[in-house]
Every structure is written in structure tokens, then in C-alpha cells.
Amino acid sequence: MNPTDIPAYMAHVGTAARAAASTMAAAPTAAKNDALRGLAARLRANADALQRANALDLHAARAAGLAAPLLDRLQLTPPIIETVAQGCEQIAAMPDPVGEITELKRRPSGISVGRMRVPLGVFGMIYEARPNVTIEAASLAIKSGNACILRGGSEALQSNLALWREVQAALVAAGLPADAVQLVQTTDRAAVGRLITMPEYVDVIIPRGGKSLIERISAEARVPVIKHLDGNCHIYVDETVDLEQALRVTDNAKTQKVSPCNAAESLLVHRAVAPAFLPRLGAVFAAKGVQMRCDAPAKALLAGVPGADVVDAVQADWAEEYLAPIISIKLVDSLDEAIAHINRYGSKHTDAILTTSHPHAMRFLREVDSASVMVNASTRFADGFEYGLGAEIGISTDKFHARGPVGLDGLTSLKWVVLGQGEIRG
Numbered sequence: 560m561n562p563t564d565i566p567a568y569m570a571h572v573g574t575a576a577r578a579a580a581s582t583m584a585a586a587p588t589a590a591k592n593d594a595l596r597g598l599a600a601r602l603r604a605n606a607d608a609l610q611r612a613n614a615l616d617l618h619a620a621r622a623a624g625l626a627a628p629l630l631d632r633l634q635l636t637p638p639i640i641e642t643v644a645q646g647c648e649q650i651a652a653m654p655d656p657v658g659e660i661t662e663l664k665r666r667p668s669g670i671s672v673g674r675m676r677v678p679l680g681v682f683g684m685i686y687e688a689r690p691n692v693t694i695e696a697a698s699l700a701i702k703s704g705n706a707c708i709l710r711g712g713s714e715a716l717q718s719n720l721a722l723w724r725e726v727q728a729a730l731v732a733a734g735l736p737a738d739a740v741q742l743v744q745t746t747d748r749a750a751v752g753r754l755i756t757m758p759e760y761v762d763v764i765i766p767r768g769g770k771s772l773i774e775r776i777s778a779e780a781r782v783p784v785i786k787h788l789d790g791n792c793h794i795y796v797d798e799t800v801d802l803e804q805a806l807r808v809t810d811n812a813k814t815q816k817v818s819p820c821n822a823a824e825s826l827l828v829h830r831a832v833a834p835a836f837l838p839r840l841g842a843v844f845a846a847k848g849v850q851m852r853c854d855a856p857a858k859a860l861l862a863g864v865p866g867a868d869v870v871d872a873v874q875a876d877w878a879e880e881y882l883a884p885i886i887s888i889k890l891v892d893s894l895d896e897a898i899a900h901i902n903r904y905g906s907k908h909t910d911a912i913l914t915t916s917h918p919h920a921m922r923f924l925r926e927v928d929s930a931s932v933m934v935n936a937s938t939r940f941a942d943g944f945e946y947g948l949g950a951e952i953g954i955s956t957d958k959f960h961a962r963g964p965v966g967l968d969g970l971t972s973l974k975w976v977v978l979g980q981g982e983i984r985g
């Protein structure tokens with residue numbers, strides 16, 4: 560099928576996906592696991608070829624002036640290849656959710672009523688830069704019994720094509736349909752417009768990328784969307800805290816990697832502990848080139864730190880997702896103020912409290928309205944692999960169907976099942 564004829568091409572892709580979804584929904588667990596383990600082996604065996612394809616994308620992206628955070632996400636390094644291979648194996652080792660019946664209860668009429676977990680059907684995945692998403696999406700689709708249509712960013716086309724070929728080879732080797740995972744082989748933006756408006760072929764759309772992409776998909780899609788718009792993640796340092804632990808966790812949350820959506824972008828510090836904490840943290844951030852955008856009290860405490868890049872925060876900083884070595888810092892007088900600030904300016908993605916107070920920790924968990932809420936841990940753990948999901952299809956800040964990192968269960972739905980022995984309704 561000629562990918563330049565976008566309507567015909569996308570209809571062809573959709574038809575093939577819908578047919579493959581029927582086969583995948585009935586696929587034996589053993590076959591799905593064989594495909595995943597085979598894919599992991601192929602990724603490791605062909606790592607050099609995958610990196611050569613990735614090098615073509617990186618060269619073109621640098622020549623085109625792609626921003627540094629996107630260049631970072633575009634890289635397909637040996638550790639990234641190994642991580643996605645491990646993700647495939649982890650998913651293979653997990654229980655198959657498809658067909659599981661839960662909450663089975665016998666009713667007075669004699670019937671038994673429960674819920675069965677079933678695949679969504681076909682999901683479309685639209686993403687930018689990160690070629691590892693190709694494998695994460697494909698592996699989750701395989702285990703959850705779905706078919707998927709993948710549309711990566713133009714900057715990662717060669718990397719995605721190389722990875723997709725490995726996926727299709729692993730599917731065929733396991734006796735599963737190659738069309739269970741399809742990659743849109745055109746960079747024409749019109750293909751995205753068709754993909755998100757094909758409810759006859761696609762059951763749900765999952766965008767992963769910048770805010771402008773996700774806003775466009777949400778506005779124009781004619782099928783349900785699983786999404787999050789921003790990753791303005793907070794660290795709150797409480798008045799009762801282990802300072803050494805707080806320094807280590809805050810540093811990791813901000814600097815372990817600055818480009819992911821789960822990196823900390825905002826720091827709230829209780830006024831009582833700020834004089835002991837902030838200058839020490841400021842020295843760490845100064846050494847790592849992190850700019851600190853501060854309210855007046857925080858700026859005063861950091862002013863004397865050698866080499867510190869400290870500037871005045873503006874109102875927009877409290878809600879900003881930087882994806883860069885920048886963090887906003889504000890002092891607060893209480894846990895109440897911290898929670899109110901997070902619920903007002905946060906993006907409902909991931910927020911953490913660092914505290915030795917159990918009551919404060921429990922209040923934070925209950926009252927912060929975010930998809931992931933943490934106690935004494937780095938926000939960088941808000942990730943499907945780290946949560947034991949094997950991989951994640953994305954992060955959802957919505958409250959219906961799926962919330963937080965979306966793994967196998969998030970790619971399935973529940974239907975009611977009734978078991979009887981000839982009962983009739985009187």
C-alpha cells in the first residue's frame with residue numbers, strides 16, 4: 560500500500576489492525592510470552608544494527624537543530640536497549656490479565672456475577688523522539704492481547720523502522736500475526752489526523768510527547784485519549800526531615816535525568832528547615848549547573864552559595880515543566896500550604912514529601928490530587944518499569960479508566976459475565 564495516499568493507506572493499516580486484534584484477543588499466553596522473549600533476544604543480538612539506524616536519526620536531528628532534551632530522548636544507547644529488552648522479559652514473566660474473572664459473587668437468584676478482563680482491541684500510539692517507546696508499546700500490546708498502530712516522530716523514523724522489524728520478526732516466529740504491531744511508515748502529519756479520527760478501526764489513542772502534540776490530539780480525536788499534558792512534579796521538604804536523605808532524594812529527583820516528565824521541577828521547603836537545607840542543596844545544584852528560580856526568602860538563603868545560579872521566580876515558574884536543569888524553589892509555612900500549592904500549580908503527575916512524620920506522610924498521600932504520590936522517594940521512580948509493570952505505555956493524569964503509569968491492566972477493559980445453571984427471572 561502506497562503511504563503517500565494517506566486516506567487509503569491509513570484505512571489499510573486500520574483494517575489490518577482490526578483483523579489482527581481478533582487473533583491477538585484469543586492468542587494463547589505461551590505464544591505471547593514466546594514473542595516477548597524472542598523480541599528481547601533479537602534486540603540484544605542486533606543492538607549494533609539498531610544503533611547504526613539510530614545514528615542516522617541523531618545526525619539528521621543535530622543538523623536540523625533539534626533541542627537538547629529531545630536529542631537526549633532520541634538516543635538508543637546500549638543501556639536503553641538492554642532496559643527495553645529486560646522490560647519485554649519482565650512482561651513475559653507477568654501473569655496474563657486477559658480472561659481473568661474477578662469479583663464473582665452469587666446472587667439470591669442463583670446466578671453468579673463477575674467481571675472479566677479483556678483487551679481494548681486496537682490502540683493508536685503517537686509519540687515523539689523516544690524510539691524505546693516503540694518496543695514498550697509493542698510489548699505491552701502483545702501481552703495484553705491488543706493490536707497497535709504506532710506513529711513515531713519523524714526525527715526517529717530510521718530507529719523506529721529498525722525496531723519495528725524486530726517486533727514483526729518476533730511475532731511471526733511465535734505464530735502471531737505480524738500486523739498486530741504496525742508502524743505508520745510516513746512522516747506526513749495528515750496520517751496522525753486520520754489515525755485519531757478512525758473509530759471504526761481504533762479504540763483508544765495514547766499520545767506521548769510535548770504539550771502541543773497532546774493538546775492537538777485531545778482536541779481533534781474522535782476516539783478516547785489516555786494522556787497527560789505536563790509533568791510539573793514537586794518535592795516537598797517537611798519541617799521534620801532527615802536532611803541527608805532529603806539532599807540525596809531531591810538531587811536525584813532533579814538531576815538524575817532532567818528531560819523525563821517525572822523529573823522534579825518544583826521544590827517546596829518548610830521555612831523551619833530551610834536554613835539548614837537550602838544552602839547545602841544550593842551547593843549541589845551549583846556544581847551541576849542547575850538554575851534555581853526562587854521566591855525572596857529562598858533567594859536570600861541561597862545568595863551566598865558560591866557559583867549558584869539564583870534568579871527571581873515569576874508567577875509562571877510555579878506551574879512550569881522545564882525539562883531542563885532549572886528548578887523553582889519556594890518556602891512554605893506548613894504542610895497545608897504545601898498541599899494547597901501543589902494542588903493549585905501541579906500537573907497531577909507525581910509529587911513527593913520528604914518527612915519523618917507519619918501523620919504528615921499520610922495526609923500528603925490522601926490530600927495531594929496526583930496520579931502518583933510518594934513518601935521519601937525520588938519522583939524519578941514514577942515509571943512503569945520501576946513500578947513492576949514491565950513497561951509503560953504512558954502516564955495518565957485522567958481519573959477514568961487508567962491513572963498514573965499505564966501498563967497491562969490499563970490496556971484492558973472489564974466486561975460483566977454471568978454464570979448460571981438455567982435460572983430465569985421471575
